[in-house]
Amino acid sequence: MKIFDCPNCSSPLFFENTKCVSCGSSLGFDPDELLFKSVSDDWSGYCKNHELGLCNWLISAGSKNTFCPACALNRKVPNASDGENFEKWKPLETAKHRLVYQLLKLGLPLVPKSEADEGLAFDFLGSDNDDNKMTGHANGVVTIILTEADSVHREQLRKQMSEAYRTLLGHFRHEIGHYYWPLLFKYKNLDRFRFFFGDERKDYGASLEQHYATGAPKNWNENFITAYASSHPWEDWAETWAHYLHLMDTLETAGSLGLSLKPEIAKPSYLEMVKAQDPYTINDFKIIFDASISLTCAANSLNRSMGLPDIYPFIIADTVYEKLNFIHEILKDYRQRNT
Ligand SMILES: [Zn+2]
Ligand SMILES: [Zn+2]
Ligand SMILES: [Zn+2]
Structure with a gap:
């Protein structure tokens, strides 16, 4: 992630900032131009998740959307009244915004599943979820189990699975790879894919x-x-x-x-x-x-x-x-x- 600069005084800004520490102006991230802008008349203001302290992205004045392109991908999220799960959602949202920034940089499509069948959705679920789901991807839905945000739990899993590395951002990057696979290989390049990675028709389970x-x-x-x-x-x-x-x-x-x-x-x-x-x-x-x-x-x-x-x-x-x-x-x- 690059370091940004304040549109008002050119001081350094970091991706999660909402205020410039030098000049005090209120700022938000513009997902169209991938830079920070002042919260001004040109913009209707922040994404709805800003109220919850989860997002610093902007929505343009003409837009009917209440959520930014990153938050619009959320399908199931914990309730703000559900203290423990809500706190765990925050670091996941930080990681997800960094992921979405990178997908925009790479020019990959980001269509919410609510708008198209082949679109993308994120479910952030408690470990006691009814469907017994686990962290993973299926048919455009990336599920992340909220306990992953608990660093002790995550480290235990990392050791148990003998992994060298386990992070929230790493989970997002892995699962989104599954999501984009059909987009990149369904109609094209499948032979080349198999040359490098092997035959994916091999029984997965x-x-x-x-x-x-x-x-x-x-x-x-x-x-x-x-x-x-x-x-x-x-x-x-x-x-x-x-x-x-x-x-x-x-x-x-x-x-x-x-x-x-x-x-x-x-x-x-x-x-x-x-x-x-x-x-x-x-x-x-x-x-x-x-x-x-x-x-x-x-x-x-x-x-x-x-x-x-x-x-x-x-x-x-x-x-x-x-x-x-x-x-x-x-x-x-x-x-x-x-x-
Ligand atoms: Zn400034
Ligand atoms: Zn947002
Ligand atoms: Zn996987």
């Missing part, structure tokens, strides 16, 4: 059952970004897609900060990064990937000096690089056809 019973193959890291990605081509897709979004977002941040890296050692090799650029404007994925390697090595080293775990605890094998490059190409192709 049986594959997952087998994965949980016997675990991933010993050498999974030669072909997959995570052990779970080895369970089925769809999960490989969603996991690799999530990593593509991780790389693009962190590099956008680095680019907007004007970061460059020049380690003081004789052979800095892959640690050296010339000034980072906005990855959404880069055609050649190799440039994005090389910068990401330097950046994650630097960020991991910074975290270690704070006694924290690595922010990017993954090693990307050559085969995984090819899959990421394929995702970059597919998205470029999609934008070309749809703009």
Whole structure:
């Protein structure tokens, strides 16, 4: 995520801000132009979820909508009177807004399910939900179980599942990968998909059952970004897609900060990064990937000096690089056809 600036005094603004700390003006995020604007006559004001402290996006004056494009995707949300679940919804909404920003940057369609069958909806459910649903995606509905927002619970699950990384933003990025799969491959590119990820017609239920019973193959890291990605081509897709979004977002941040890296050692090799650029404007994925390697090595080293775990605890094998490059190409192709 880039750093924004105040339309009034040009001071730095961060994505979740509603006020400029320098000049005090009230601000909101304009999802059409992807920048901050003053809350003024040109705008009817904030999205309805602003009242609940959940959103800082703006609705234009002429619009009939009461919710912004991110909040309009919500289908089931906890009641404001349901204290515990409501508090858990907040961090999920923060993560979801960051996801939606990135989908807008990538030029992907965002149609609420209430407007079209093939649209998208989010259900944020308590763990005691009637349908016994779990975090996941089905037919355009992304369900997130609210207890994921409890960091202790999430860490327990992370250990239990032997995952290197488990975050709210990571969940959103994974599940949205499932949602966009039919859009990108239903009528096109299916052969290419199968070349990189395997045949998705393989029995999904049986594959997952087998994965949980016997675990991933010993050498999974030669072909997959995570052990779970080895369970089925769809999960490989969603996991690799999530990593593509991780790389693009962190590099956008680095680019907007004007970061460059020049380690003081004789052979800095892959640690050296010339000034980072906005990855959404880069055609050649190799440039994005090389910068990401330097950046994650630097960020991991910074975290270690704070006694924290690595922010990017993954090693990307050559085969995984090819899959990421394929995702970059597919998205470029999609934008070309749809703009
Ligand atoms: Zn200002
Ligand atoms: Zn909103
Ligand atoms: Zn999945």
